Amino acid sequence: MAEVSYSTFDVERLRTFTIDIFLKMGVPLHDAELAADVLIKADLRGIDSHGVARLSGYVRLWQKGRINPTPNIRIVHETPSTATIDGDAGLGLVVAPKAMQIAIEKAEKAGSGWISVKNSNHFGIAAYHAMMAVEKDMIGMSMTNASPLVAPTFSTERMLGTNPICYAFPTGKYAPVVMDMATSAAANGKLEIAQRKDVEVPHGWIQDKGGNDTTDANGLKKGGSLLPLGSDRDHGSHKGFCLGSVVDILSAVLSGASYGPWVPPFVAFLDPLDNQPGQGLGHFLGAMRVDGFRPVDEFKQHMDNWVHRFKTAETAPGYDSVIIPGEPETAAENERITAGIPLISLVVEDLRCLATKMEVTFPKSI
Template identity: 70%
Template structure:
């Protein structure tokens, strides 16, 4: 590697979107994905990097490769509908990349919504699907309300427990607007996503109270706590701050994504990291997702809905702030701002992640990504 090629800012390298996208596509092609699947999978990961959700972008790339190396990920799946009604379907992902399986399922949901007003698709036998927002926004592009959620590796403890039972189980709701950008509520149902811990680990930071507990159930600010048998906490942290609500949201995602579809749920959900083996007695197949598309014009004229979405956004944006230097932030606004900035100036990649990409390039005999 020519070190002069890489612009370094503190512990971060600025990489061009084009270079990072091309490298990611090449990785997926190398493990056996079709050109179309490689392009789509790369698009999902790059979307996360552009939106500032660094924990779910190319930082995850080597994780997919390791799953493939362990034989737990099928790079050329035969994705198919296994159960269907006019407005619903269940999809088997054939152990494929969730980055590919989830958009396939959302397209089915969108088609059903166009025909019948709404479409709902449950997915089983899949893998990690990246950011939920990518899939929900596919519906928004069709002037529909989009829903996307997935269960995940069991790292989160229910309220009052010390046992890992649930994933970070993200959910996203995306609403189209008119003059304003869409409202995108994209969040984990745990107090923090596991990727936030990984970022803190790479940077040597401690984490806030209320994110994790030790294996004995006591609070901790150690970002390495999960490696010692600790657990992430539900959204809210503890009962006094509403962790039972976070637990309820996470349970909802798990049931819709996995119990409904026939995927593994709760503590049986397969881990994303390849060095941990799946549960020896699975209750379903792979990870599960749940995706939906809903036509706003099934309730009122689309233009009316968009006009009032704009009015909603405008009023909330102008709510009187506590501190005038910090106005109210509409869901999805920080991600949109990050996308504009990163498309113009390149994508910041933590050096440890870049080193991981370099190793991946070396292992797969690929050229490494270049700077912006």
């Protein structure tokens, strides 16, 4: 195991650095601020794999001509409660929040709003977009397809992405209940973290190219594939495969984005496959007004009661309490907003190199 060290950075200074990188890419200021907010939110919530550690990846895609810094994001099909949006190859970090804003506006008028997006790119953490609805006393939902790394049950071929899905529910005195998860046994970002730390991953995350279980964090690089949520058929991998398929269909088949094995790879040195059936990555976002079902105060009161009852459930030996969806992320954000954001040494070095190449000042650690 390699020696692991961290440096901690002030949140606002790291945000400014991230904005500056996007500005160097030619992204307009408002969009650069929005994109930076999405990445910083990931780091604040402890989802280190989807924060500023991804910044170099976006830059490389831009240099390859696969990210349009000034997209014409537009509605191409619409009803009072639904729309399909063409992201014009823009940053998913910008396209998805703008699509969710349209979903919220439709929900304000029609009770719910549903947006399918094509021609986009990686959109960061799904929770950022779903939680936008919570601020308006709405239930938010967001999902996206992704680069094919996951083999369906009974297969060794990469056919689906990790295809995350998120639901966010407003509450009263408690933090919002936020379920944000990959539909694979593990998100690819967790493999990247394991690679940086030079440690093995748990059984059931990856199979090698022959379909055998492996704990090698570099298994994907050696031709293997991630497994669906459930890991194998005996433990319900068919359910993870079905969930990933739903995300792919709603995000891409419905919108006109590319799907399945044709989803463009996040890494710049790999080009999209020929004969693309659609355009870019796809997302699906939704917002539902709580007061379309019952008064908001009543709902929040019962959400608080729901949280309290689950937190006081009898626990198994060795465990103190049930963890509510979104609770660890809320705890991380409460701590990091004041203490700063810790970055592993390999990420720090990568960002320093990026700063030099882009002629941007990299902040000093706290």
